[in-house]
Amino acid sequence: MDHTDLYINGAWVQTDTRFDVINPATETVLASVASAELEHADAALDAAEAAMADWAKRTPRERSEVLRRAWELMTARLDHFAHLITLENGKAGADARGEATYAAEFFRWFAEEAVRADGMITHAPSSGARIMVQHKPAGLAVLITPWNYPAAMGTRKIAPALAAGCAVIIKPASETPLTMLALMPLLAEAGVPPGLVNVLPSKRTGALVDHMLHDPRVRVVSFTGSTGVGRTLLKGAADQVLKPAMELGGNAPVLVFDDADMDTAIEGTMLAKMRNLGEACTAANRIYVHADIAPEFTARLTAAMSALKLGDGTDPSVDVGPLVNAATRDKVAAFVADAVAKGAKVECGGVVPEGTGYFYPPTVLSNVPENADCVQDEIFGPVAAIQTFSDQEDVIARANNTEYGLVAYVFSGDFKRALQVCERLDYGMVGLNRGLVSDPAAPFGGTKQSGLGREGGHEGMLEFMETQYISASW
Template sequence: MDHTDLYIDGAWHKGAERFDVINPATETVLASVASADIADADAALNAAERAMADWAARTPRDRSEVLRKAWELMTARLEEFARLITLENGKARADALGEATYAAEFFRWFAEEAVRADGLVTQAPASGARILVQHKPAGLAVLVTPWNYPAAMGTRKIAPALAAGCAVIIKPASETPLTMLALMPLLEEAGVPPGLVNVLPSKKTGALVDHMLHDPRVRVVSFTGSTGVGRKLLHAAADQVLKPAMELGGNAPLIVFDDADLDEAVEGTMLAKMRNLGEACTAANRIYVQDGVAEEFTRRLTERMAALKVGDGSDPTVDVGPLVNADTRDKVAEFVADAVAKGARVECGGTTPEGTGFYYPPTVLSGVPENADCVHDEIFGPVAALQTFSDQDEVIRRANDTEYGLVAYVFSRDFKRALQVCERLEYGMVGLNRGLVSDPAAPFGGVKQSGLGREGGHEGMLEFMETQYISASW
């Protein structure tokens, strides 16, 4: 691996300690990576403060051109990034290439948004004073990203922050830091000045991030990960009253009505369930199928899932790679065992294979009872948990019966009924006759315990800006 050190102020630093990154397909060490400590965090904060003074003063077009160049450079190197994603995360080549393409697109989208931080000039109705509203860079931003999308979760935060005029310190997941480190030479080539983006891999995440969140120069914290960790970061952010952007856990329902196009529904379910091997907060976690089509839907989905080829994701013929680590695989196996013990039926898969690698086969469970653990917690693996329903009001109640509210999916050919159902679902996003909702041009985010704020769309840039109002008379 070319880059395994800390990236601070446009230079590589060895760090006092190191940790190993493991290939989940072979369980061998990919690289030894530098582990940042408090002194490294302070160096990154100092560098970011210096860099932001100049960057925030640049014209929006200047910032836009740098981001556009980053998109061009990353698009030219998608295969390189896909290979690295597969090596450290395990996902199959096609999935990794899809992530790399998606990740690059954030640079293009926010290159376009950088010039559209529109303000307002109007007249106060009572006083007659002019009201001037503008959006300004919020300040230094600390970005904390998960292991399931090593490239996209970083670019989805870096691009809008830079578009807004902010400098960032990014702390990538210790399972998958290599992709983000590999992005730094590309950003240099695109024209990102030293210190504007700093990368601090670390095995001491809690202490490192807590230290940065208590530095008065930091004004934004953006986190993607579990709701439990998000709550802790929100507590820490409260001490400095930081601007939080939190994309947290999910428990996505997918509803298939009797009148759905079953080909479309099965295809959408495969995408919503198996994209990234189910290791996604947007993955369909509870699949509700109306009684009239339950048997046929189960048969078709089982055929599709059973036909997937499992193996090392670096093999282009493989559909399903390993899970990211042993703990994730074992948790998936426990969910399946619990559901079966409570009455669920295994239609395919369901057994942990022997041998090297953190593999778990694509699995379909039918007749999953409401008291199964997988109904109430994220599976984060290739397991489709099927339940049936008869009544529309009943399935909406069951779908909303969770503390989470990130994404839901609805399949029906009755567009009027489908939209009515969508409006009653307590989720920040809904896929209607689609198994994919993520798009750089759309505001990604949830309600309830699934987070605060939005990433992507125009809203994604505003998360890194503050609104200033000026009252004037002329």
């Protein structure tokens, strides 16, 4: 690997302590990566503070052109980033290229948004004063990204922060730091000045992040990951009243009504379930199918899942790669065993294959009971858990019966009924007759304990800005 050290102030920094990054398909060491300590965090904060002083003064168009160039450069190198994603994350080649394309698109979208931080001037009705409103860079941002999307979860935060005029320090997941490190030379080539973007892989995540959150120069913390870790970060952020942007866990329901187009429902469910091997907060977790069509739906979903080829994602013919590590694989296996013990039926898959790699086969479970662990928690793996319903009110209540509210999916041929159902689902996003909701142009985020704030869309840039109001008379 070309880049395995810390990236601070535009330079590669070696450390005495390092950790291994494992290829989940072969269980071999991909690289030894530098592990940041507190002094490295301080150096990154110093560099970010100095870089932001100039960057925040640049015109929106100047910032826009740098981001546009980053999109052009990354788009020209999609194969390189896709291969790296496959090596450290495990996802199959087509899925990895899809992530790389999606990741690059955030640079293009926020290149366009950088010039649209619009304010306003109005006339106060009672006082007669003018109300002038503008948006200003919020300050240094600490970005904490997960392992399931090594490229996209970083660019989804870096691009809006830079568009807003902020400098950032990124702490990538220890399982998958290589993709984010590989992005740094590209950003430098695009014109990102030294110190504006710093990357600190580390095995001391808790201490490192807490140290940065208590530095008075930090004003924003953006995190994607589990709700449990999000709660901890919010407690740390409270000490300095930092601006939080939290994209947390999910427990996505899929509602398939009896009037749904079966081809659309199967295609959409497959996409919602198997994108990134189910290792996504947006992954379909509870699949509610109307009892009248459940036998056909189950048979067709089972056939589609059974047709997927399992193997090392570097093989172009492979559809499904390994899970990211042994703990994730074992958790998925435990979910299946629990569901079966409580009465679920295995329609396909369900057995950990022998040999090297953290593989788990595409699996369909039918007759899954409400008390199964996989219904209560995120599966984060390639297991489709099917339940049935007959009453619309009942399925809406079941779908909403969770502390999470990230995304839901609805399949119905009656557009009026479908929209009525969507509006009653307590989720920040709903896929209507679609299994994919993620889009750089859309506000991504959830309700309840699935997070705070939004990423993408116009709202994504505002997460890194503060609103200033000036009262004036003339």
